[in-house]
Amino acid sequence: MPTVTIDGETIDVSGDKPLLQECLNMGTELPHFCYHPAMSAPANCRQCMVEVGTPVRDRETGELKLDDEGNPEIQWMPKLMTSCTVQVTDGMVVKTHRTSEKAKRGQKDTLEFLLINHPLDCPICDQAGKCPLQIQAYKYGPEGSRFEFRKVHKPKRVKLGPRVTLDAERCINCTRCTRFTEEISGSCQLTISERGVKNYPITMPGQPFDDPYSMNTIDLCPVGALTSTDSRFKARAWEMSRTPSITTLNARGSNCYYMVRDNLIMEVVPRQNMQVNEYWLPDEERVGWAYERFNDMRPAHGPELRSDGELTPVSWERATDAASKALGAVDPSEILFLGSAHATVEDNYLLKRLAEALGADAPRYIPHIDAGHDDDWLRTDDRTPNAQGCERLGIHPIDADVVRSRVEAGEIKAVYVLDDDPVGAGLFTEDQLDDLIVVLHYYNTTNQTLPVTDVALPAAMVVETVGTYVNDHGHAQTVRPAKTIKEVNRTLMMATGKSRPDMHGTPFDRWHNDDNQVDCLPGWEVLPMVAAHLDIDLSYKGPKAIMAEVSEENPAFAGATHEAMGLQGVRLEDVGEPA
Amino acid sequence: MEATNGKTKAGDWQNFERILLPPIRDLHKLDVYEAEYDGYQAIQKVLKEWEPGEVVNEVKQANVRGRGGAAFNAGLKWSFMPPKGDRPRYLACNADESEPGTYKDRQLMEYNPHLMFEGILLANYAMQMDACYVYVRGEYVDWIDHMERELEKLYAKGYVGENIFGSDFSTDIILHKGAGAYICGEETSLMNSLEGKRGYPRIKPPFPAQKGLWGNPTTINNVETLAHVTLVMRHGADWFSGIGAPTHPGSTIYGISGHLNRPGVYEYPTGMLITDLIEKVCGGMRDGKKLKAVVPGGSSVPPLHADMIEGVTMDADSLREAGSMMGTGGMLVLNEDTDMVTYLRRVNHFYQHESCGQCTPCREGTGWLEAIVTRIDEGEGNLRDLDLLIDLCDQMEGRTICAFADAAAWPVRYTIERFREDFEAKCKPAVFDTGGVTISA
């Protein structure tokens, strides 16, 4: 294995990564803008400069030449080298800004150049607070500017496409965005136009930047040149907390951060997970409805019961009692339990245990397949985050024809639905359910089953709960709450960890706002309450304990404890058809 | 000091007979080139009698130094090509000629394009190239049209294409028009442009010989360099290296402009005394004015002060010693009335306008240099601006992907260094804020 000495510290390196990456991996920060590990290195920002030397070898023998003290003689390259393009070779010696005045000066000089035409409108820029240019200029840049001229003016507020807005004056021409469309998404929609200092990225005339992954360029952009049309100017970086989680509109469970202010989800941004989504996120996971469903479309009241034909708010105690009565009123063989590929493994597991304890049929789930949506990347035909989790629990897709004819024949008298919408999904019509008892755990007021629901139980969503989802490749991942709910729940409060972008928040720092708390509860809290009214014991110390049991008992979940899943998840064994 | 007794490295240049641009009427036509200038004899001889490797050696031995600017031995450059394998291999003929003060390739393409075409065939044979792309400056419309017609004739006669001259060697020549960017003359940018990409220079390594056009082994040579190859293979390496300066032999086309009585394009041996070129070739300074500066090889080489040119000859070694470079051989001669600040302002504007914009120091630095020099030129500058200019040169040189940033910084550094009085005269006098205390000088 080759070794390199960086600022006097000798380390083993793989040799297949550029020097910059090796430095970053060993924890030596090097300022840089254009380099991104997933893309080619154009070395255009000229920021990552270091001094590089290689050991001198005797021309004939190939032996290392030694100096008077017996150390290898080093030949230093005359120019500063961009570390992002230096291939590491054995014995290489590197001086970064920490030990080399020359490197320090080079880095400072580049930053001075980068800032001369930059508008420095940080006070109104969405990137401020998380901006690599801002951060690195403070750390490595000059104190002031010697530039005393009018800055270059370029187009501003350019709608590149439906989701991305460009401010060309802020652009530092790193070409990360254009390389993304060329090398990663393949749409080739962006290119650099003009020359020299007038350079900026743009689409071909008349062509919208509608790449389904276009918003990744916003995250890649090291400045505030590319912003989200949807969320620009809405929240400053430091006003939001940032919770590592996953997105749920595709079976891939791409990793993300939910950005929260005032207990509202403001933005969804990608989070690196090399086994799942690498660095990327499809646009559809983070525009419009994709996050508004966490805010505006939530129930205004807590649980409700139908009385005199109207849903009326009641306490959780009464609601769960009513739910248990509904179950107790009919023969267990007449209950249809619907699990959910939207819900966590924990919630589905408890539902399955409840059905078992009552002697009812095992729950089924409603598949949500959008044929042709799959793009061989992060979008999948299956639009739910946990179908695999259901399957591994032995919860299978419902046979719509069979269950409909059973309803028609009056063989089903009660339907217990976990986090789904059987009417909206087209499984049943309102008429078909009208005469049945319907208990519904639901997320959004747009749920079309609500008009025929007798017991309505608002459920905590992925941004409010703790739980596990298994993606289409069998990758099990836990989530933690990004926003708080109205009810006091110790587990959820404990799981609300440090999440400010600067990592200095307190555990309760959610940029709290009571007004925006939803009166909902996670399935793993409500189901044991319902069970208790039926004298069935489903009590656990929380979702962690539930997963401990599942991973212990069910080989399809072996190893998937909350501790093991952490922030990057666990790849489950493929155990074939579960029993 | 070089030869003051009338004999210079250029030898008996007064009686030099032009070889690149011989005085033959209609030489640009194939039949004339063949009938009156031994056209396409060298390639036929070589195809029959020479191994490719021998051609490389001959050119190397002749020491044909690249005429595109860097003066690198062409044969040596050719020898860096990897052995022929499965991958296609390409030659690129650099005819983008955009360096200010340079118009020699244009003369070749206008008056003797077949010398270049034959050189291309020889190079293609020597390096076993599948094709040569000729990247021509887009503004050279007339000569492109003409060369296209001539090239058609070459294809029709079987001089280019399948089994050229009945041999078992096949090779193509493709003419490509540039779109008017100076940077596309930089060899790696030229390749990107040929590939249909933005004319952004590439990082080296990998060098073109390893990974050039479409990732395949490629060599890039200037038009004039390739024209010389024909002459080398026609007359032999010894003949060639006997002409002009021993370390930088051959003839060359001097494009001389400026305050002269007879500016123009002249072919003479290398190693000409700059003073001979000014006084004898170009008839001396116009209106009897005094010489102020000579920019010997295109706008990006360091200008020489009139005091510095005594005995300096036009070849890489002598010019390096004098503090400049041979560059393209496009020489600009300026008289005593020239304000070097204004001159520099114009040069800076060119580089500001032509920077491809990839590298931060070049993209931002070229504009900043221009802004400061403009301010000085307009009488608004301060003396400290001169230090700032030199600082900015330090911040640009050697810190970019291609040599453009150096080419933009050198004129600034050396014009200030060598003509400082012009700058000082235009700067506002230094004002010291002494807080009311009088300081006697």
Ligand SMILES: Cc1cc2nc3c(=O)[nH]c(=O)nc-3n(C[C@H](O)[C@H](O)[C@H](O)COP(=O)(O)O)c2cc1C
């Ligand atoms: C900014 C820049 C512009 C250049 N422009 C030209 C040009 O217009 N024509 C040319 O022949 N070489 C040009 N060159 C030099 C080429 O990169 C290359 O060295 C040359 O074509 C090699 O040919 P030669 O070895 O035959 O000289 C330029 C170099 C730089 C850095």
Ligand code: SF4
């Ligand atoms: S818009 Fe952003 S990502 Fe694109 S080139 Fe400019 S700075 Fe780089």
Ligand code: SF4
């Ligand atoms: S030095 Fe200038 S011209 Fe050359 S690649 Fe960099 S920005 Fe482009």
Ligand code: FES
């Ligand atoms: S990160 Fe190395 S040059 Fe931009």
